[in-house]
Amino acid sequence: MLLETVAALATAAMAVQAAEPATSGTWSTLAGSTGSLCIHSILLPDNQLMCIERPHTKPVESPSLYPWLNPNTKGTTATVVQLDTQKGEISFQPAPVKYNAFCAGHSQGADGIIHVIGGDHSASTTLMDASSNWPMQNKTDAGTFLYDGIAKIRTFDPKTKTWDESKDMTTGRWYPTVVTMGEGSVFIASGSLKNLDFNDLTATNNPTYEFFPQRYQPAIRSQILDWAYPHNLYPIAYQLPQGKIFMMVSNRTMLIDASKDPGPAGQENNYEEVASVPAMDHQPWIYPNTPTSFLLPLKESENWKVTVVLCGGVLISAKDASSDCISLTPEIPGAKWTPLPNMPHARLMPDAAVLPDGTILLTNGAGWGQAGGNAGDCQFASAPVFPTDLYNPTTNSWTTVGTSTIPRLYHSGVVLLQDGSVITTGSEMQNYLDFWGTPDAKGVGTEMVNVTRGVKQQCWPSVSDNLPLGAGCTDPYEYRIEHFKPAYLSGTRPVIVAAGLDGSKMTYGSTVGVQLSASGAAIASVSLARYTTTTHSTNTDQRLIVPSVLFANSTYVVFKIPPNGNIAPPGNYHLFALSKDGTPSVAVRVLLGDGAVTAVAVPTSGSTVPVATTTGTKSAASVGLSAGVVLAGLIGLAAALSI
Ligand SMILES: *[C@@H]1O[C@H](CO)[C@@H](O)[C@H](O)[C@H]1NC(C)=O
Ligand SMILES: *[C@@H]1O[C@H](CO)[C@@H](O)[C@H](O)[C@H]1NC(C)=O
Ligand SMILES: *[C@@H]1O[C@H](CO)[C@@H](O)[C@H](O)[C@H]1NC(C)=O
Ligand SMILES: *[C@@H]1O[C@H](CO)[C@@H](O)[C@H](O)[C@H]1NC(C)=O
Ligand SMILES: [Cu+2]
Numbered sequence: 118m119l120l121e122t123v124a125a126l127a128t129a130a131m132a133v134q135a136a137e138p139a140t141s142g143t144w145s146t147l148a149g150s151t152g153s154l155c156i157h158s159i160l161l162p163d164n165q166l167m168c169i170e171r172p173h174t175k176p177v178e179s180p181s182l183y184p185w186l187n188p189n190t191k192g193t194t195a196t197v198v199q200l201d202t203q204k205g206e207i208s209f210q211p212a213p214v215k216y217n218a219f220c221a222g223h224s225q226g227a228d229g230i231i232h233v234i235g236g237d238h239s240a241s242t243t244l245m246d247a248s249s250n251w252p253m254q255n256k257t258d259a260g261t262f263l264y265d266g267i268a269k270i271r272t273f274d275p276k277t278k279t280w281d282e283s284k285d286m287t288t289g290r291w292y293p294t295v296v297t298m299g300e301g302s303v304f305i306a307s308g309s310l311k312n313l314d315f316n317d318l319t320a321t322n323n324p325t326y327e328f329f330p331q332r333y334q335p336a337i338r339s340q341i342l343d344w345a346y347p348h349n350l351y352p353i354a355y356q357l358p359q360g361k362i363f364m365m366v367s368n369r370t371m372l373i374d375a376s377k378d379p380g381p382a383g384q385e386n387n388y389e390e391v392a393s394v395p396a397m398d399h400q401p402w403i404y405p406n407t408p409t410s411f412l413l414p415l416k417e418s419e420n421w422k423v424t425v426v427l428c429g430g431v432l433i434s435a436k437d438a439s440s441d442c443i444s445l446t447p448e449i450p451g452a453k454w455t456p457l458p459n460m461p462h463a464r465l466m467p468d469a470a471v472l473p474d475g476t477i478l479l480t481n482g483a484g485w486g487q488a489g490g491n492a493g494d495c496q497f498a499s500a501p502v503f504p505t506d507l508y509n510p511t512t513n514s515w516t517t518v519g520t521s522t523i524p525r526l527y528h529s530g531v532v533l534l535q536d537g538s539v540i541t542t543g544s545e546m547q548n549y550l551d552f553w554g555t556p557d558a559k560g561v562g563t564e565m566v567n568v569t570r571g572v573k574q575q576c577w578p579s580v581s582d583n584l585p586l587g588a589g590c591t592d593p594y595e596y597r598i599e600h601f602k603p604a605y606l607s608g609t610r611p612v613i614v615a616a617g618l619d620g621s622k623m624t625y626g627s628t629v630g631v632q633l634s635a636s637g638a639a640i641a642s643v644s645l646a647r648y649t650t651t652t653h654s655t656n657t658d659q660r661l662i663v664p665s666v667l668f669a670n671s672t673y674v675v676f677k678i679p680p681n682g683n684i685a686p687p688g689n690y691h692l693f694a695l696s697k698d699g700t701p702s703v704a705v706r707v708l709l710g711d712g713a714v715t716a717v718a719v720p721t722s723g724s725t726v727p728v729a730t731t732t733g734t735k736s737a738a739s740v741g742l743s744a745g746v747v748l749a750g751l752i753g754l755a756a757a758l759s760i
Contacts, residue, residue: 142505142519142603145205147540150596152189152196152209155542158530159223159231159650161275162620162689162706166198166532167212167231168542171219171492172262173594187594192262194218197278200598202538207598212273216266216282222295222351223650225658226303227687227710231273231650232329235290235308236266267291267311270329287327287336292350292404294364296657299356299682301710303329304375306364307342307349315347315405322346328375337379341369341390348401351655353410358421358684359448365410365425367401368394370454372447392445392453398432399439405497406431407488409467409654413444413510414475414644414661417677421684423448428460428479429467431487438463438484438502457508461517464502466654468531470539471661473644473691474605474699477508478518481525481541488527488653492545492593498526505601523599530651533659535691537701538602544595608700612637613692619705623678624712625685628667628719630675633694633702640669641697643676645690646704662690667719675719678709685709 155168172194173187186192193213200207219237226232267289272281290308298304306326313321324342327333342349345367353365362373370391377387394402402408408430415421428442440463446452460467464482471477486498501524504517521541529543612634623629633640645662662685664676674694679685691704 140516140518140604142601142606144505144519144521144599144601146523147200147202147205147207147598147600149207149598150189150209151198151207151542151598152211152596153187153194154528154545154594154596155198155530155598156528156545157218157221157223157233157650157652158532158542159225159233159273160532160534160648160689161197161231162229164200164202164535165275166200166540166542167195167273168198168209169195169214169218169221169233170594171237171545172217173492186262194263198598200534200540202534202536202540202600205600212278212280214266214271214280214282215264216269216271217263218266218269218271220292220653221266221269221271222290222293222305222308222655223652224295224297224303225648225650225688226272226297227301229275229648229689229708231275232295232297232303233271233273234269234286234295234303234305234329235293236269237291238265238267238289238311284329286329287331287334288323288325290323292653294352294354294655294657296354296356296362297686297688298362298375299360299684299686301682301687304354304356304362304373305329306339306352306354307366309350313347313350318347322349324349326373333379335382337385337387338383339371339388340385341371341388342366345369345401345403348403350404351653353403353425353427353655354657355412355423355425355660356657356683356686357448358415358423360683361448363425363447365394365427366403370394370445370447391447394427394443394454397441398434399430399441400433402427402430404653405488406433407466407654408439409469409479409656411469411471411477411656412660413477414471414663415684416663417665417679418663421679422446426457426477428457428469429464429482431465436485436487438465438482438500440464442508458513458515460508461506461515462502462504465498466527466529467502468525468529468541468651468654469656469659470531470533470649471646471659472533472539472603472605473537473646473661473693473701473704474695475510475644475661475663476699477510478531478539478601478603479506479508480521480531480539480601481529481544482654483526490527490546501526507603518604519601521599521601523595523597525595528653529595532649532651533646533691535704535706537606537693537703538600541599541601546593547595605698605700608696608698609638610700611640611694611696611702613694613702613705615703615705618707620708622708622710622712624710624714625678625682626680626714627678628675628716629678630668630673630717631692631694633672633674635671637694637702638696638698638700639671640666640674640694640702642666642695643674644693644695644701645685645707645709646693647686648689648691658686658688660685670720673720675717682709682711687711 154170157169159167221236293308325336327336380386442457483498484500614632
């Protein structure tokens with residue numbers, strides 16, 4: 118981020134400052150295409166987004182040229198999308214994967230390395246062109262074109278834009294959950310041994326978890342994952358601040374001590390079960406009933422208390438979407454799942470973005486049905502939900518803050534960007550219109566899919582159909598990105614002096630100082646928003662870290678990086694400075710990780726603005742220890758500091 122750009126944004130923001138503070142944000146559609154469908158949306162540095170799709174098995178734009186492939190990627194299913202929210206446009210370049218990553222799990226790890234783990238097995242390696250290692254373009258039946266990826270561990274390095282697909286798990290996993298742990302290794306849970314068919318529940322259960330790098334062989338069998346089957350796909354899981362892994366499937370919750378040896382096969386001596394979800398017309402709280410989950414902001418002033426929230430999903434009795442939200446503080450012994458206020462709009466498959474001011478945006482999803490389905494075939498869900506809801510944990514209340522226009526049903530996502538705005542991505546089989554008739558249509562009856570209902574339920578004709586190609590169909594692949602500017606972007610923004618700071622490494626426990634431009638709004642708080650990877654309403658990466666401000670004046674702020682990766686797992690974060698009204702700066706990228714602890718001096722006088730966040734006794738003590746001490750290791754940051 119160039120300094121000029123930051124200054125220009127601040128000036129633009131000040132120009133509109135005179136208006137009444139807005140309570141609603143604005144949606145607009147960015148020009149251009151993501152190239153591949155963002156079933157998997159992974160934020161990369163420099164306003165780039167990795168999108169991964171399933172291999173197309175239905176015709177797309179140039180059916181005569183590439184009968185079964187996405188011509189944008191020649192079937193290799195991944196693109197890096199360049200986002201330009203100021204110009205309102207996007208562009209893409211292919212980032213080919215060789216091993217089918219459809220419905221993999223993923224997380225951002227140490228040094229910003231992306232892990233994409235598991236995926237789909239069906240593959241036709243004989244159809245790979247040996248000379249180019251790209252799929253052949255004359256396949257005539259529906260299948261996939263990539264090597265078997267169901268057991269694959271892929272890493273993507275955003276710096277070199279290259280994949281390493283050389284490693285494997287102990288077993289195959291389709292729909293696994295992947296969590297980057299505090300010390301940087303990866304926890305990989307559940308998934309199915311082949312595509313799950315609820316009408317044929319044979320030989321698909323994989324109720325195990327494992328680690329990368331590998332720790333145990335075979336993988337550890339979990340009694341609760343086994344019990345929950347088939348409701349154990351994309352488990353809800355997080356690294357917790359005090360060190361354990363949170364995992365919830367169906368309606369049961371466990372805390373895993375990953376540092377503890379699980380014992381001989383079948384013993385599983387390393388977990389405790391905590392609160393089960395109360396009985397509601399809502400079980401199970403997982404795929405395909407698909408709520409979303411997120412963590413409330415973790416604050417130093419609250420000693421990093423963690424709260425897990427689940428919102429939305431399906432009412433079992435009617436297949437209507439639910440507006441329920443429930444929360445749990447899993448590190449407080451004896452805590453129970455308790456209701457939060459209902460969302461203004463019921464939805465299944467919602468997506469959540471935790472914003473820099475600590476509010477949570479809920480968007481996307483459907484009003485009826487369930488998750489799942491094949492691109493081009495019938496929707497399992499209908500009645501897309503367009504209103505956008507915002508939860509404020511401080512007031513424990515919801516408001517509706519906008520209305521989007523693009524349906525985001527199965528295989529969608531939401532991502533917070535560096536400038537404090539939000540994008541929505543993905544959604545497959547958009548031809549719900551053709552099946553259900555109107556955007557407001559709601560499925561009738563109780564069956565999941567009735568393939569004989571209606572005349573257009575099979576939108577992309579199979580070879581045996583007599584219909585012309587694509588007759589009466591909408592494109593089942595949504596390549597557009599919609600962009601939301603929250604109301605806070607109409608306020609005057611603080612301005613972080615980015616020169617030398619953007620991309621710098623910050624080590625756990627360090628006391629850091631960041632320069633601000635006096636031309637921006639006065640700063641009252643800072644927050645660190647972890648880069649997002651999201652799929653299937655699951656986002657194990659997303660969390661907002663709110664350090665206490667130790668010193669702030671109009672040109673300088675001092676705060677402390679959390680003491681370890683359990684609170685803030687390693688990887689890239691957006692560092693935001695916020696005004697007292699909660700208007701965020703444009704963020705700079707900082708890379709949290711291990712290393713020598715450094716500390717800038719905390720000025721004891723000369724503060725020209727009140728410090729909004731009170732400093733807890735814990736951090737005050739550590740400030741005393743570190744004040745005046747500047748250690749080596751902050752080379753990237755030093756240039757930006759007045760030291
Ligand atoms: C398919 O294309 C490949 C080259 O990409 C060619 O070698 C092969 O003969 C073709 N097969 C058929 C059946 O046309
Ligand atoms: C949890 O889910 C199981 C399986 O669906 C169900 O039998 C049980 O009643 C549920 N427990 C509660 C408390 O709702
Ligand atoms: C599916 O829909 C058709 C047409 O409405 C109806 O005749 C048929 O009974 C339905 N099938 C089932 C299993 O409900
Ligand atoms: C803010 O504090 C820093 C550190 O004490 C100091 O160098 C700087 O001059 C102060 N800025 C203003 C505008 O007072
Ligand atoms: Cu999927």
